[in-house]
Amino acid sequence: MEGQASDQARVYQAGRDMRLFTLAVPPGVRTPLLVVLVLALLAGGGWVLVKWVRPMFAPAYKTQFLIDTSLASGGPAEVAESLRKAVGNAADDDALALRGFGGECGAEGNTRQLVGFGTGNREQISRTVGQVRGEGRPTMVRGIGEAVNDFSKRLAWGADQRATRINRIIVITRHGTDACEEDPATVQREIARRIESAGLKVDFKVIGYQVPAAERERLRQISAGIRGDAPVFAADPARLAAALEWFTNTQxxxxxxxxxxxxxxxxxxxxxxxxxxxxxxxxxxxxxxxxxxxxxxxxxxxxxxxxxxxxxxxxxxxxxxxxxxxxxxxxxxxxxxxxxxxxxxxxxxxxxxxxxxxxxxxxxxxxxxxxxxxxxxxxxxxxxx
Known part of the structure; x- marks a missing residue:
């Protein structure tokens, strides 16, 4: 009996000589039980971390700039300079990212996130946008869809969290059309499907820089399809810079x-x-x-x-x-x-x-x-x- 008692694990409430209860645990079960308890505590701590701690560090504003990098877009230096000014005036706590669209229909690389979300990456965005070179054709619809997907990633720490106030995509395009989608209704349905599948609200701002007059109505239809405001059309670098500053910082x-x-x-x-x-x-x-x-x-x-x-x-x-x-x-x-x-x-x-x-x-x-x-x-x- 004494040997059996010595093999029992006794659990006491902290306090001097105050026995609350005794729990008998066979020796062979102690180690697996301890492992399970530790894993449960770690899992519980992870849940608390994800549900309560991470949101405390989420940015209020999260903005992705989606720029037209297709070969026919032209004016990359003007877009780069305007974007650098707007990013330079952004709040330190804004989480910013940069994505480009342009390539061949169906190709994997016809849209790329050039700079991932972060709160200290303004210089990186300014440097990267100045290195962009035009290629391919405008693949705006896929660019918008992948830009939406960037907001819904949840695996990385901090940088990919959804904003507490506003998630935004600011599109800067030289085209009112998509090279791979001819039907405006199809374009609208595809973008709407991607937004709904992401399960979040994104504010869209569309800036058409030197967009040909014949393509402006199509760009208005695309903007309506993504539930954005009417696009702003900028005919020169000064108006492009003003539009970017307005959407990025003044609003x-x-x-x-x-x-x-x-x-x-x-x-x-x-x-x-x-x-x-x-x-x-x-x-x-x-x-x-x-x-x-x-x-x-x-x-x-x-x-x-x-x-x-x-x-x-x-x-x-x-x-x-x-x-x-x-x-x-x-x-x-x-x-x-x-x-x-x-x-x-x-x-x-x-x-x-x-x-x-x-x-x-x-x-x-x-x-x-x-x-x-x-x-x-x-x-x-x-x-x-």
Whole structure:
């Protein structure tokens, strides 16, 4: 009996002389059981790593530039220079990649990812795009399909994660047609099939650089087929550079700034509702609204906006958004002071005047930010040719 007992593995709860339970494990089973337990812990840790840790490091924006490298495209130096400028102004946390399309129909290499996704590869993209040489015919449809597939890869660490905010493909093409697909309806169906099979949302931006007039309608059909905006047609290097800068950097600035106002403006509305409740004598309701208004936080969005502030206009937008956030906090503080004065039952004239001043100042700053954003929106390339 004693020998048998000595062969038993006893498990105790940590604690001095406090036996919780005893588990008998035969000697021959101990090692396999230990291996299984270790593997289970590793598997569980891996699941936690994939489900919870990796998303913490996912980029907010993930952008792949898809460029026409076919022999007839021409103007590679102009595309390279425009792309270098846009990439140079991109946020440090943007995950960028570069893919080209051009070759022979059915050939394996008629589209290639030239630079994989990464957050520190701006110089690599700038260097690589300058080395591109034209070859073959435009194989745009396959290029788009493979560019979509690049977003759905899940095996590598970090770089291939889907973005937390926006996945984008920016197409720069000299053609409105695909050399291997003549029927526009077939092109649309093929692209739509690839997008749906990937199971993710991708924003498409299409820039037609010096696309012949006869091919523009076909490019519009392709853009519609991939659920993108109407293509932008650029007739010269300056307009090409402006379009690339707009899609790569200016649009994200506008989107982040809108997130700030979408949070702050309703919060100030809550404070104004609290002021009305105070006047009606509903002090508890006013306190609840002030609590909600004071709990909003746009710090992360302001940080993202600051990272994108690479141009004077973007820096101005960030500065105005930061001031607006500070003023929103002053509105909340003045609302709380008004509530406390009302609870004390004394005069609240001073607190009310301070509150009105804070609100008026906030509205003025909100108008200034809106004007700055409207000015930035006015630089959109639209359908210029």
């Amino acid at each position: 994200p600035v506008l989107q982040e700034a809108k997130k700030v106002t979408d949070v702050l403006n309703p919060a100030v509305g809550q404070v104004e509702a609290a002021r009305t409740a105070i006047e009606d004598g509903r002090l508890d309701a006013a306190g609840d609204r002030l609590e909600r208004a004071g709990s909003v936080d746009v710090g992360a969005t302001l940080g993202a906006l600051k990272d994108r502030a690479r141009t004077p206009q973007a820096r101005d937008v960030h500065a105005k958004a930061r001031r607006l956030s500070s003023q929103q906090r002053r509105v909340v503080e003045s609302g709380r002071a008004l509530l406390e004065a009302s609870r004390d039952g004394g005069s609240r004239d001073g607190e009310f005047a301070a509150y009105r001043t804070a609100v008026v100042t906030y509205n003025q700053q909100a108008d200034e930010l809106k004007k700055a954003l409207d000015t930035l929106r006015a630089t959109a390339p639209g359908g210029r040719s």
